[in-house]
Amino acid sequence: MQIRPEVYDDRAAVYAVTHAAFAGLDPMVEPEEVGLLQRLFDCEGYDPRFSIIARDDSAVIGHVIATWGTVGEEPLLGLGPIAVAPEYQHRGVGSILMQHIHDNAKNFGLSGIVLLGSPGYYRRFGYETATGHGIHPSDPSWDEHFMVRVFDKDKLPAGNYRYAAPFGC
Numbered sequence: 001m002q003i004r005p006e007v008y009d010d011r012a013a014v015y016a017v018t019h020a021a022f023a024g025l026d027p028m029v030e031p032e033e034v035g036l037l038q039r040l041f042d043c044e045g046y047d048p049r050f051s052i053i054a055r056d057d058s059a060v061i062g063h064v065i066a067t068w069g070t071v072g073e074e075p076l077l078g079l080g081p082i083a084v085a086p087e088y089q090h091r092g093v094g095s096i097l098m099q100h101i102h103d104n105a106k107n108f109g110l111s112g113i114v115l116l117g118s119p120g121y122y123r124r125f126g127y128e129t130a131t132g133h134g135i136h137p138s139d140p141s142w143d144e145h146f147m148v149r150v151f152d153k154d155k156l157p158a159g160n161y162r163y164a165a166p167f168g169c
């Protein structure tokens with residue numbers, strides 16, 4: 001398996017993997033995550049260092065992205081969406097993508113990454129409730145689902161988090 005930053009030519013395959021991973025009962029209905037991803041690629045918060053694909057010999061099988069949001073004036077990455085093609089799930093691909101994006105963030109000296117997701121899944125990667133670190137979601141009902149992975153607690157900003165514009169929150 002190859003793990004590397006996404007390039008423009010990967011995007012059709014990334015949309016296809018995201019569609020398949022988030023598909024509901026009707027595969028003809030495009031999941032909202034596909035449109036979100038298209039807007040994230042075009043937004044100011046997009047940073048190619050934090051858009052990572054996994055490939056097997058012939059195809060893209062997974063993708064994760066983190067884009068720049070803010071806490072006040074301070075930039076802070078927000079992770080998501082992450083998607084692994086259904087036929088490749090439960091084989092550790094999602095974990096490898098998470099590890100890789102965290103390694104990049106650490107190598108670039110970032111203080112942390114936030115996300116909105118299932119604590120049951122993300123705690124294994126070191127995520128903790130963000131409010132416990134003074135970072136608050138725009139929607140208080142997100143509660144324990146709004147999480148932060150801390151790399152440098154001394155540099156971590158505190159305040160209200162605003163995601164990259166396409167998230168609308």
Ligand SMILES: CC(C)(COP(=O)(O)OP(=O)(O)OC[C@H]1O[C@@H](n2cnc3c(N)ncnc32)[C@H](O)[C@@H]1OP(=O)(O)O)[C@@H](O)C(=O)NCCC(=O)NCCS
Binds near residue numbers: 082083084085088120
């Ligand atoms: C979430 C996802 C990226 C994980 O990818 P993956 O390659 O299957 O992940 P891994 O193999 O590294 O880890 C899988 C483990 O995570 C667990 N897991 C997956 N999704 C979970 C969730 N929402 N809550 C709790 N645990 C979860 C599984 O139980 C699995 O454990 P098991 O293999 O022992 O059953 C993949 O399942 C996916 O694309 N899901 C659909 C899209 C999605 O929900 N994305 C996350 C929200 S942005």
